[in-house]
Amino acid sequence: MPKYILTIGLEVHAQLNTRSKMFCACPAEYGEEPNTLTCPTCLGLPGALPVLNEGAIERTILTGLMLGCSIPPVVKWDRKNYFYPDMPKNYQISQFDLPLCLGGGVPLYELAYPKDAQKSIANPGKVVKLTRIHLEEDVAKSTHHEKFTTIDFNRAGTPLMEIVSEPDIDSAEEAFAYLSSLRQILIYGGVSDADMEKGNMRCDVNISVRPEGQTELGAKVELKNLNSMSAVRRSIKYETERQIDCLNRGEKIIQSTRRWDDDLGETTLMRTKEDAHDYRYFPDPDLLPVRTAEILERVRPQVPELPHEKRDRFERDYAVSAYDASVLSSDKALAAWFETATAAQPTVPGKKIANWVINDLLGLMNEGSLSIADCPITPAALADLVATVESGKISNNQAKEVFAEMFKSGRPAAEIIKEKGFEQVSDTGALEAMVEEILAANPDKVAEVQAGNDKAMNWFTGQVMKLSKGKANPKLVTEIVKAKVAG
Ligand code: ZN
Numbered sequence: 225m226p227k228y229i230l231t232i233g234l235e236v237h238a239q240l241n242t243r244s245k246m247f248c249a250c251p252a253e254y255g256e257e258p259n260t261l262t263c264p265t266c267l268g269l270p271g272a273l274p275v276l277n278e279g280a281i282e283r284t285i286l287t288g289l290m291l292g293c294s295i296p297p298v299v300k301w302d303r304k305n306y307f308y309p310d311m312p313k314n315y316q317i318s319q320f321d322l323p324l325c326l327g328g329g330v331p332l333y334e335l336a337y338p339k340d341a342q343k344s345i346a347n348p349g350k351v352v353k354l355t356r357i358h359l360e361e362d363v364a365k366s367t368h369h370e371k372f373t374t375i376d377f378n379r380a381g382t383p384l385m386e387i388v389s390e391p392d393i394d395s396a397e398e399a400f401a402y403l404s405s406l407r408q409i410l411i412y413g414g415v416s417d418a419d420m421e422k423g424n425m426r427c428d429v430n431i432s433v434r435p436e437g438q439t440e441l442g443a444k445v446e447l448k449n450l451n452s453m454s455a456v457r458r459s460i461k462y463e464t465e466r467q468i469d470c471l472n473r474g475e476k477i478i479q480s481t482r483r484w485d486d487d488l489g490e491t492t493l494m495r496t497k498e499d500a501h502d503y504r505y506f507p508d509p510d511l512l513p514v515r516t517a518e519i520l521e522r523v524r525p526q527v528p529e530l531p532h533e534k535r536d537r538f539e540r541d542y543a544v545s546a547y548d549a550s551v552l553s554s555d556k557a558l559a560a561w562f563e564t565a566t567a568a569q570p571t572v573p574g575k576k577i578a579n580w581v582i583n584d585l586l587g588l589m590n591e592g593s594l595s596i597a598d599c600p601i602t603p604a605a606l607a608d609l610v611a612t613v614e615s616g617k618i619s620n621n622q623a624k625e626v627f628a629e630m631f632k633s634g635r636p637a638a639e640i641i642k643e644k645g646f647e648q649v650s651d652t653g654a655l656e657a658m659v660e661e662i663l664a665a666n667p668d669k670v671a672e673v674q675a676g677n678d679k680a681m682n683w684f685t686g687q688v689m690k691l692s693k694g695k696a697n698p699k700l701v702t703e704i705v706k707a708k709v710a711g
């Protein structure tokens with residue numbers, strides 16, 4: 225059997241988070257009563273004219289700048305003609321030959337890969353090339369019932385960005401990483417909520433398989449409207465196997481569109497694919513072309529620090545490991561939370577706060593499926609706890625107990641420490657008296673310490689801790705023992 229090469233390209237539709245729709249003033253909102261957010265324009269009534277939403281153009285250009293695309297000086301809008309009940313004017317306003325963004329790429333962040341694939345990344349540091357990003361209007365939402373279909377026009381005309389990749393993705397894992405990296409960047413830029421489960425990001429997958437040694441790509445099979453990242457990964461795996469089986473049996477792959485059934489875990493044929501010219505694109509006579517220079521200048525300063533830039537800065541400024549920096553920068557809100565905490569206690573090393581966030585906080589957050597916005601502990605409260613441990617006032621084990629209680633109740637560390645009686649004795653006079661008592665009772669151990677035995681040293685600290693019922697400040701005790709033994 226020959227070996228096969230897999231080639232994948234993705235088309236992602238992302239809803240922009242503008243307040244109004246793409247070509248009218250209707251609110252771009254979700255969850256309202258069906259067909260309440262409509263007007264003659266977004267219902268597609270004859271004679272209604274479109275007016276461009278500048279905010280949508282700005283967000284698309286911002287996306288292009290974040291992804292390193294070039295922005296053509298003039299862009300225009302075209303009619304993509306097709307008949308479908310969710311598009312009653314029988315064309316979708318989209319962009320054909322002069323889209324808002326060309327080229328660019330999506331960097332595949334390590335943590336964006338599926339968890340079980342992060343240890344075996346085939347192409348570390350890969351950037352998936354983009355073809356283009358264009359702006360268009362969404363269509364209405366059809367809901368199929370047993371004997372009829374209902375249509376909700378609240379979604380019709382909302383701004384939709386279509387991000388088209390080159391056939392530059394080599395595996396199901398890379399497709400997964402592409403989507404989660406892209407999602408991270410769209411959220412960083414504040415242009416889209418980019419939540420596939422909520423339908424604000426939808427994905428079509430183009431897959432082709434060819435025998436090793438053949439340069440020309442195999443026939444393209446398109447999987448439509450996948451609505452979760454795991455569906456993308458599983459459907460690619462299934463479809464690759466299916467196509468390889470076909471080829472091994474000597475069958476030909478036909479260019480076609482297939483539907484993924486997430487419950488059955490398989491694809492079924494929908495139709496053989498139309499070519500682009502079937503859509504009879506032509507320039508929309510109701511909309512003028514747009515010069516981008518002025519908008520570009522306005523948007524350029526809005527480009528945020530991107531996840532990989534933040535990761536590099538965290539590594540540098542807080543002396544955290546590359547892995548920890550990636551975890552902290554993987555979510556914009558988490559990164560901001562971490563930085564607020566470090567700013568609250570500037571004398572505490574950022575690394576110490578990072579450890580608590582990654583090892584303790586994220587663990588409990590994941591257990592409760594909480595996002596950082598719902599975190600019961602404020603950044604300042606965690607920083608305060610870490611500062612208390614660092615000063616030696618409470619031990620690490622005590623701090624863990626305090627932390628668990630803070631997470632449960634949202635109360636401040638100081639209150640819980642007092643209640644639990646964790647406040648350590650840092651009164652030097654009291655500690656010196658205890659140390660002297662134990663030294664006097666154990667002359668043999670004193671000799672061992674003087675001989676440089678660290679174990680004996682720890683033994684003394686342990687004895688004082690016991691005598692103080694765990695309340696002595698261990699750092700201070702060790703210092704006093706050292707001083708007394710030497711003196
Ligand atoms: Zn409208």
Ligand code: MN
Nearest residue numbers: 237318360386
């Ligand atoms: Mn589209």
